[in-house]
Amino acid sequence: MVAPAGGGSPSRWPSEEELNIVRKNVAEISGGDAREVRVVACPYRICPLGAHIDHQGGIVTAMTINYGVLLGFVPSDDAEVVLQSGQFKGVTRFRVDDLQKPIENRGNITWESYARGAVYALQNSGYDLRKGIIGYISGVNGFDSSGLSSSAAVGIAYLLALENVNDLVLSPVDNIQLDKSIENKYLGLENGILDPSAILLSQYGYLTFMDCKTASPSYVYFSEPSKSQQPQGRLPFKILLAFSGLQHNLPKSRGYNMRVFECKEAARALLCASGCEDAPILRKVDPGVYEAQKCILDENLARRAEHYFSEMKRVVKGRDAWARGDLQEFGQLISASGGSSIVNYECGSKEMIQLYEILLKAPGVLGARFSGAGFRGCCLAIVESGRAEEAAAYVGAEYERAQPELVSKIPADRRVLVCEPGDSARVILHA
Template sequence: MKQLKVKDIAKLWQCEERQVTRWCREGRILGAERIGKEWLIPQEAEKPLDKRTKESANVTNKNVPSDIHFDANGGREHVIHAFTDKYHRDPVSVSFTPYRICPLGAHSDHNLGKITGFALNKGIYMAYGPKMNGIIEISSLQFEKRAQWFVGDTPANKEGDWADHLRGATIALNERYPLRIGMSAVLDGELPIGGLSSSAAVIITFLHALCKLNNIRLHHEEFITIAQEAENKYVGVSCGRLDQSCEIYCREDNLLYMDMKNLTYQNIPTNPMMKPYEFAIFFSGLEHNLASSKFNMRVDELRSAAYAIKAFAGLEYGKFSETYMRDVPYEVYLKYRDKLPENWRKRAEHWYSEYFRVEAGAKAWEEGDIEKFGKLVFESGWSSIHNYETGSPELKELYEIMTRTKGIYGGRFSGAGFKGCCMALIDPEYEEEILKTVKEEYCKAFPQLADKYCAFICHSADGVHLSK
């Protein structure tokens, strides 16, 4: 990476040398370093906006530098203005990660199953700038408490707040690539919290910003691994790689089809003959907290079933934590399933049936059969309720409402399924009728949540466009 002196950058940017020097002192030029009395600046560094100009006063997607390319309806501008109000300067960049939905493949990635997914055209935004002292200072517009820590001395134990995921990510990244520069940042989500992998989206958004500030370039797999590690090791959630993979690998108008055992994937294009579709997201009004839910218990029950069957069948097995349902052939499961405790057997039944549904769903999508695909999604929802035994009364009611609402091809819980939301694949022609019907029936069943319930229409989008 070629570095230029202040006078050379000033000539390149067509501005005064003292202006460039001031930007360097304020930490507004990424990668600028002071060597003795001289500032050295990367040749490809982005020119900060001059707050004296009309261009800066009317911040738009075009004049705010970012490596994430996404057409949003205000989310970017919202965090930019929040950052400017808080720090009285423009952010140097904005990072974005989309939410995701998983129509088929629920509760299977952590045991090396197959999954499907879409990235949505809504997500998490973060406006940020560097702090040369190594302090990370970050605020969320969805939580009151501001979080702070030092990149080189992040608390070893979680603190029980919304920023734990980011502390875990800082530690995981710093173990691989020593960090020097911190950040001031403001983040916000476009949809309510719960069921759309907002935690994974926040982590990836944060990692992308922190890497850019420290001139670190991660491969896709590194982003996914570090994000998963933050949740597994620091936060204490036994999640797999589904969320992070969808948020990075998905492409607009394509169904992501991925094998979590060998990490191979393909994006299956929407068949030109397929009927039109869009996504409806129905929020129950209940807040979602994965770490305090029964999520980890379900994972352990499923892994226990695999461990027990291996013992019954005389198969080789090692550590419990390294045992996966994918290790057990289906015919071996059928032979020994009656020996399992009922709840273990139910978890395994869901895992195998979901595995087959994913394969059938990928084929149906490729063939353009959205009715068949939707039917499989409804079956997945039923199995999550009755075999994996997730779902609050509110989410179960939403699921039942969806099954009898005209124009919905298929739907199920989104995310862990204990609180949060449901997703549905719908016919756009019935959009207005669907939104009206679901709201009326749900609020009639749970009037105390009428002021918290909400619904959104979304479309597929690209996953994160990472810096090259």
């Protein structure tokens, strides 16, 4: 299963400068030739619609951006893995023939856990790993903990590198399930398949739709209205990423997993009321049954179910709007998704909600929402191409006025970023 052929992003990522920095670091670690260094480029993702419904078998949308994780690597001479990070100190060493066991305490998760998790996932799927890697990993622009799927990007980067040096040829769908194994079985998180699907299947110019019940993707090309004055090959919008300055892991695992549990409890109650004993996920609840039986849910479960069913409707409407190039409606649906995440799914810290509301008022912004759960990290917005810089300046100034202490902690070059859609993860072989 492959993504459709596209024209490729006009905003090339990674740049030769970024690649050369990674290659140089790997050469210094390995003592080899920088020209022999291979690089995995794993872009970060955004999810315009389909928030918090992937774990309930919902349909979600995604695209990547032209920033991400770079993992430079060369094969090691044996089974040893040697890794350094551009964001964290120290060197990690282990062997791919060592048996990896799931992490029991999430407090023990570190930057090296994702490399071990990749080995664990491949081992438990029956793949024979004989060679390790010597590598250097860097999150471009330091996008760690920002709600852009950085953990999935890192996990996939290690999977692709290990597969490359061990001559394993796996499909994107195989790697989606392997990354899910890293998150669910090794790290103990209840994540769905949205993040790895976006990273592995996205294509510039297309919106990726992932049916999380069947694990099948589909693609809708952006049909740009003929009146557009955009340069050839460019889309008539850009993506704003506005960073909150909140980096603490607040209720990431506890809060996220509790909401997943509540969705399942809502599904269980609705299915029982209709005489069905299916596994409790909301996708198995007929929308008509939900409308007829939602009165039986307590207030908390009712809000979770309402988010799911209203978000599914927004995804369907969003597909149609994207296909006909209607950015106005598409943006309105994104903002409505953000509102439901706050009211019905009850995500978002005070500061993140404040940032979301500032984005909604920015010039040229068509729609905005949290990127991720909304407890920390950043918000995203779709903005008219010609007004992107103006909107970025507005958001930066307004948020600094509202949260001067938090903004002071954010590097000046990443407070509000103007991005473009990107492509899928790939291995760049040699210089």
